[in-house]
Amino acid sequence: MMRYPSTLAAGLIAILGIGQASAEEHAPNPPRQKWSFAGVFGKFDEAQLQRGFQVYKEVCSNCHSMKLVRFRNLAEEGGPGFSAAQVKALAETYQVKEENDKGEVVDRPGRAADGFPPMYPNEKAAAAAHGGKAPPDFSVLAKARTYERGFPAFVFDALPLTGYSEQGVDYIHALLNGYGDAPEGKEVPDGVYYNKYYPQGQVIAMPPPISDGAVTYPKNDKGEPVVPETTDQYAKDVAAFMAWAAEPHMMARKALGFQVILFLILLSGLLYYVKKQIWKPLGGEVHGLQPELHKTF
Amino acid sequence: MANTSATTAGAQDQDGSRRDFLFLATGAAVAVGGAFAAWPFVSSMRPDAATIAAGAPLDVDLAPITDGQIVNVFWRGKLIFVRKLTEKEVKDMKAIPVSELSDPAPFDARVKSGHDQWLVVYGNCTHLGCVPIGHQGNFEGWACPCHGSQFDAVGRVRRGPAPINLPIPPYTFASDTKVRIGEEGGKAAA
């Protein structure tokens, strides 16, 4: 339905010779990655989420808060799969501010119910420490970032089999890999960095946050890291972790959805035959959306 | 002719029973689906994950509490009195015969063994939930301002409309100077 009018409009626009703003201002679309959690049967990879959390903890969390995620979430079903004891131990390594009986704000060791304590006391302090703009909070960032896919891709993105809802993680992964030398003739002001995938003028205030070997991953039996310790792998892992942080019940959602849709298909099938049976004594209903169109007079 | 109509009737019967089954199956599917659809709504009204997590066991430091002092703490939104009994109160309470009580409970059942001085009870009157005022009334304990119930120093009801003693929350001594409210026998309260 959408195809024809849009093609028509695109054609019309082409004829009129006025297109979108020049392409060079636009960042390229992030390359699509394979994600274990994409698709109808998508599931988070526990080991990947744990590695992603490690990257967040060791690197990203120096600037980025994650206010909506609680320590206990790390042990909840459908997440990184830490044990309750691990979470308790982890929480205790953080100091959480609390008001005591005398009204003083004091530090106490974190509990599972606490959120990750932010690096800065408030948004203004975070902004002041980062040249006027606070680093975005990580909690729902994977859902808060996307990129335009344009027509007709956006239609297929909504459909079964061709569905695509990982724009946010693809963008995050691309952004972390998008640093490099600016192309010839591209002015990069002081204090900002060229990043191919950053949508606003391809210059970003965040310095390249991570490099190959920056995080030491767990080793396997042979003493080698389970996955390569590269920027690309770090980016994938932390993006996957952020996908979970933004949508901690994704696995439950997809699992329930499968059952619900199966049930609805079954029920609509039953109702269809009930309808047929009921209309039978009347000689049946003429099928098709507009029965009268199928009749010749 | 009779034969034909018999066959037709048989076919109709078969048709009819198949139809009955179809209707029944559909009705059952609608009923089951409806019940399942209602569940998320009911479930969403149960305490949520944040509330449950915030209801984890609570440690109370006993060191700053002096003899005779009653400290208010909140666990799961409920008021709890932590009271350090004086030597005299302990002696008086132990002396009361259980038969005199409307809700009989010996002293030993009101405190943890080996910690005679420490009383931990819920702080709402068992009548209608008002907060009794400490060190008032005739029994060295509490008096409720709403309807006049009185409790003794270990929270046993002694007078007034309150039906039972102040209940004791699950708690355990983590050390001699620390109680952990919400945990008993090494297990967190449900």
Place this chain on the structure above:
Amino acid sequence: MSAHATSIYVPKSRIAKWFESRLPLVGLVHSSFIAYPVPRNLNYFWTFGAILSAFLGIQIVTGVWLAMHYEPSAGAAFESVEHIMRDVNYGWLLRYMHANGASMFFLAVYVHIFRALYYGSYKAPREVLYLLGVIIYLLMMATAFLGYTLPWGQMSFWGATVITNILAAIPIVGDSIQSLLWGGYSVGNPTINRFFSLHYLLPWMIAGVVVLHVWALHVTGQNNPAGIPIKSSKDAVPFTPYATVKDAFATVAFMIIFAWFVFYQPNYLGHADNYVPANASVTPAHIVPEWYFLPFYAILRAVPDKLGGVILMFGAVIILAFAPWLDTSRVRSTNYRPVYKVFFWVFVVNAILLGWLGAKPPEGGYVIVGRICTVYYFAHFLLVMPLCGLFETPKALPGSILETVTGPGQQGWDGRQGGQPQDPDKGIPDWAMPDAVKRS
């Protein structure tokens, strides 16, 4: 609804008789949803009324439940929505149902509206029925807008800012209206608080107007694909079970699409920017409304003048209300109008095109195409509708509704029973006839 005193609900038990003589509620339900005569040639476009009722119910129920967990304040709204998504049992399900339910509601209402326009359901004697429908649509738009502000993300905040600024364009009273909506000097905490209150109120008003809409429907009877009235008992079937079961099937089938979005594409119809908390100092790069408002947004932007754009945008909705009097055709159904049929589909394409343009940045060619489409939108109502009816020669209408189902010369439904003749008047009882038919 008393028009169908024909319904033969006879209370049997003594209790039922006692109750019915004091409040004839069961009789009312019986005459409205059981005995009510339905044209037997209705196609699946006529199931959208039931689908819409289902979605009104879903929105109200999920909304009431969400309100148990949501906090309407500028400081807490965003986090409370995330609290629902993360901590409340099945909170994610309730919220995704509510958010996507709004989209499905509009999808269904657009099918419903275009069906009315195609089959001339707005024409006499159904003008009031149709006008009530337009009022429901307006209330839906207001409710959806108010609801979209509640998560207090960037799109919520800037959507509220843009729309309230639109209202400020109204001469003389505009500023006062804006100030009353804001409750301050800008969109802020008082705004979200009252928007929540109104968002909770309006659905009940929709439900009220829906009752009137259904009442009006049951007075005039349903239109049908042939656009001709019920003339004999053979033209109609009783609502229950024939229409009930068909509506149930269509509703459940539609729920599959709904479930797909809720469980697998829950954020597809929303905007990523709304997962960024509201920030009064940064406007999102592309500020666009929800998809169901896009055609009107395109019309707003097609006009270079603020007041002019606002007038045209509201006019685009209001003009729907004049369709009964702008359409001069004697024939209702577009099936029998060869010329208008072409114009109708051009209008549909034009509306979709406007929707697409609404999502595009207001620059260059998009603006020009947007203007052309806007002009055509209004021309359809102001020129095509009146003129087409005057100059077009419609095709011959069928003799009866029954004929459209069975073909002319047939004996009726019994003719299709393969040698099992039945009494043609059996099966559809006389009480299933509307008053108009019985009087004639």
